[in-house]
Amino acid sequence: MSTPFRLSDGFIAGQNARLTPDLRQDFEHARIVLARRGLDIEALVRRAQAFRIAVPSWGLGTGGTRFARFPMPGEPRDVFEKLDDCYAINGLVRVTPLVSLHIPWDKPHDAKALRAHADERGLAVDSMNSNTFEDQAGQQRSYKHGSLAHPDPAVRRQAVEHNLECVEIGRALGASSLTVWIGDGGNFPGQMHFRDALEAYLDSMRAIYAALPEGWRLLLEHKLAEPAFYSTVINDWGTSYWAAERLGPKAFCLVDLGHHAPNVNIEMIVARLIQFGKLGGFHFNDSKYGDDDLDAGAIKPFQLFLIFNELVDAEISGVPGFNPSYMLDQSHNVTDPIESVMVSAMEVQRAYLQAHLVDRGALREYQRACDPLMALRMLKQAYLTDVEPLLAMARERAGGAIDPIAAYRASGYREAMAAERPAAGRRAAGIV
Numbered sequence: 335m336s337t338p339f340r341l342s343d344g345f346i347a348g349q350n351a352r353l354t355p356d357l358r359q360d361f362e363h364a365r366i367v368l369a370r371r372g373l374d375i376e377a378l379v380r381r382a383q384a385f386r387i388a389v390p391s392w393g394l395g396t397g398g399t400r401f402a403r404f405p406m407p408g409e410p411r412d413v414f415e416k417l418d419d420c421y422a423i424n425g426l427v428r429v430t431p432l433v434s435l436h437i438p439w440d441k442p443h444d445a446k447a448l449r450a451h452a453d454e455r456g457l458a459v460d461s462m463n464s465n466t467f468e469d470q471a472g473q474q475r476s477y478k479h480g481s482l483a484h485p486d487p488a489v490r491r492q493a494v495e496h497n498l499e500c501v502e503i504g505r506a507l508g509a510s511s512l513t514v515w516i517g518d519g520g521n522f523p524g525q526m527h528f529r530d531a532l533e534a535y536l537d538s539m540r541a542i543y544a545a546l547p548e549g550w551r552l553l554l555e556h557k558l559a560e561p562a563f564y565s566t567v568i569n570d571w572g573t574s575y576w577a578a579e580r581l582g583p584k585a586f587c588l589v590d591l592g593h594h595a596p597n598v599n600i601e602m603i604v605a606r607l608i609q610f611g612k613l614g615g616f617h618f619n620d621s622k623y624g625d626d627d628l629d630a631g632a633i634k635p636f637q638l639f640l641i642f643n644e645l646v647d648a649e650i651s652g653v654p655g656f657n658p659s660y661m662l663d664q665s666h667n668v669t670d671p672i673e674s675v676m677v678s679a680m681e682v683q684r685a686y687l688q689a690h691l692v693d694r695g696a697l698r699e700y701q702r703a704c705d706p707l708m709a710l711r712m713l714k715q716a717y718l719t720d721v722e723p724l725l726a727m728a729r730e731r732a733g734g735a736i737d738p739i740a741a742y743r744a745s746g747y748r749e750a751m752a753a754e755r756p757a758a759g760r761r762a763a764g765i766v
C-alpha cells in the first residue's frame with residue numbers, strides 16, 4: 335500500500351530510523367519479560383497486526399457540543415476528502431483500513447467513484463449508518479417526535495425508506511452491515527406509550543431486516559438517554575437483545591461505550607451478549623459523565639481492557655458465530671481529529687493485545703479456588719504489562735510509524751490540507 339505524498343513509505347521509514355535503536359532494545363526486553371511467562375512475543379505481534387478497527391466518517395471533522403463547534407483548518411469538505419484522511423491515518427497506524435459511513439452526511443453522488451477512491455487507498459466501507467434523528471432537506475415528514483417508532487405509520491414508512499436507501503448505497507460500496515440508532519423517545523412522562531412505541535420500532539425494523547442483502551448484518555445500537563431525556567425506545571442492551579432476537583439471525587446488538595449509565599458494568603453486558611450469540615459490534619469511545627464521546631481509553635482504560643478480556647476469552651474459546659465489528663465513534667472538540675482517531679485506534683488495539691496476555695488457565699484455577707485477590711492479580715498482571723514495544727513493532731513491520739503522532743506532526747499534513755481545503759461551512763456534527 336502506498337501512502338499520500340506527505341506520508342510516503344519513504345517519509346515514514348525516515349521518521350522511524352531515529353526511533354529504531356530504542357525500539358529494538360525495548361522489544362528485546364519485552365521478549366524476555368513475556369518469555370518468562372511462557373508467552374511468544376512474535377505470536378503476539380502477529381495478533382496485533384491482525385487487529386482491525388473502522389474509522390467513522392463523521393469523526394474526521396471537528397465535532398462540537400450542543401453549544402459550539404470550533405472547526406480547524408484543513409478539515410475534509412466531502413466524503414472523498416474524508417477517505418483521504420482515513421488513508422493518511424491507516425498509513426501511519428496500519429490497523430484502520432475500514433470506514434464506517436454515515437448517510438446522508440456522507441452520501442456519495444457517485445457510489446462507484448467513491449468505491450474506486452477507497453479501493454485505490456486500500457480502504458473498505460464496513461458499516462452503513464442511517465440517520466433518522468434529524469430532518470433532512472426536502473423530506474416530507476418530520477422526525478421531531480420520532481422516526482422508526484413514531485405513532486404515525488407514514489413517518490415510520492419514511493424512516494424505513496431511508497434505511498433501505500442506506501442499504502442500497504452500502505451494497506454499491508461493498509459494505510456488509512447497517513447500523514441503526516434512533517433518537518426516538520420522550521421528554522415527558524406520559525408523552526409516549528412505552529409498549530406501543532417498542533412494537534412500532536420492531537415493526538419498522540422487520541421491514542428493514544427483510545431488505546438486507548445476502549451476508550449482511552443489522553446492528554441495533556441502544557442508548558440510555560439523549561436526545562430524549564425521560565425515556566428512550568431502545569434504551570438498553572436488554573431491549574436491544576429482545577429486538578435482535580425477534581428480528582432473526584442477521585440482527586445483532588451494537589455496544590457504544592458511552593451509551594450507558596455511569597458505572598454500569600459494560601464488560602458484563604458484553605459477556606451476556608456473547609453468551610446469547612447477539613454481540614454484533616462496538617462503537618468505542620470514552621465517557622466520564624454521560625455520552626461524552628471522549629477518546630477511547632482516555633478516562634477508563636481498565637474498563638476497555640476488561641471489555642477486551644471478555645472478547646479475547648470468547649475468541650480463544652471459539653464461541654460459535656463470534657465476529658464483532660470494531661468501530662470508533664467519538665466527537666473531537668479540542669484535538670486534531672486525525673490525531674485523536676490514531677490514538678484511539680492504538681488504545682483499542684492495546685487493550686486487545688493486553689487481553690491476550692491474561693493467563694487464562696491460572697485465572698480459571700483462582701476462580702475455582704475462590705481466590706478473588708489472585709484472580710484480580712492475573713488480570714492486573716496483563717493490564718500493567720507495557721505492550722507499547724509490541725504495538726510499535728507491529729506498526730513498523732507493516733510499514734507504519736513507530737510514533738504515528740510525531741510522524742504526522744512532522745509531515746505537515748494538516749498544514750498542507752489547510753492550504754488545499756479552504757474552509758467550507760459545515761453544520762454542527764451529530765454524534766451517534
Ligand SMILES: [Mn+2]
Pocket residue numbers: 555590617663765766
Ligand atoms: Mn454510537
